Amino acid sequence: MASAYNKNGQQQKADTVKPTPISLGISTLKPKFQQYALPSKRHESFTEATVPWPETSPVKVEDLVAAGLVYTGVGDSVRCYHCGGGLRNWESGDDPMEQHAKWYPTCQHVLITKGKNYIHSVEAGENPDRMPKRSKVKQASAEVSASQQQQEEAMQAAAEFGYSKEHIYTAACVFRKRHGADLVTILMEMEDDPELALNANVSDSSSSNTSEKHLEKEGDDNLQSLLEENQKLKESQNCKICLDNRADVIFLPCGHIVSCPQCSPALDLCPVCRKSIMGLVKARFALTEQSAYNELDDE
DSSP: OOOOBOTTSOBOOOOOOOOOTGGGTEEOOOOSSGGGOSHHHHHHHHHSOSSOOOTTOSSOHHHHHHTTEEEOSSTTOEEETTTOOEEOOOOTTOOHHHHHHHHOTTOHHHHHHHOHHHHHHHHTTOOGGGSOOOOOOOHHHHSOOHHHHHHHHHHHHHHHTTOOHHHHHHHHHHHHHOTTSOHHHHHHHHHHOHHHHHHHHHHHHHHHHHHHHHHHHHHHHHHHHHHHHHHHHHHHHBOTTTSSSBOOEEEETTOOBOSOTTTGGGOSBOTTTOOBOOEEEEOOOOOSHHHHHHHHHHO
16 A cells, blocks of 8 residues: 655545534534524514515424524515525425525534534434434333332232222232231231221321321422522523523633523624634533433434
8 A cells, every 4th residue: 555755755644634614513604694692683673574475485484483484575485594594385285494404514503503513413314303213211210120010919909809999909909018018918917907907097197197288388388489590490591682592602701601502603702701713613411311312312
């Protein structure tokens, strides 16, 4: 195999291919039509146009706005505020964001809003927003513990012996306290000693009432503070511009997270540190197991 060498006769190493910003999911280009960077301005292009947007259009204006598209005032033609690409002749079933990614895969709006994996899926001919999601059943609900399963089997066996549901329920209360005892054996003991059933009912009722009162008191004491804390947490995660969507875009190089993908392209300076924004990258939070699975689904 041939190899390259430099003028000094030393073997030349192959140049390492450096990843581009777009391959890393980083948006570095500024919008071509900065005046339409905010969703509200793009929406106005549809609602306040001299020539109204066609009422018979099969796509929703809200979806077009979210896809970064601006109405041109001609037929059903729209253009992207960021890449300048045009789309028209919309058909029933068209998804504006998907069509945008299909025809203009390098558009920075699609990149920062949906991510590079979304673009790759569209380029591969897949339908990323309609692909079946992987379901994850919680282990606690999918698996019945050994003791619960044993109790259910014992209750079914007791019913076959002709015991009433009331007696079986009472015996189950005793069974939970005495795992070593057989449920049918407990039922037979209850026939010989009625006080056993009476004590079980009183004990179970007393325990239930005490637990309910404790939970009620604790709920009254903490409900208000929990609601306030939850509200503050939600507000802290909201975009500081539209106040509706989640703030999940990282400003580079400062690293601050201030706004959502729809509002970020409208900013030149970080509102926190006032440094110039050289690039944008979408953050991926994994706060819960379910959100982590959703991230995998998107990929």
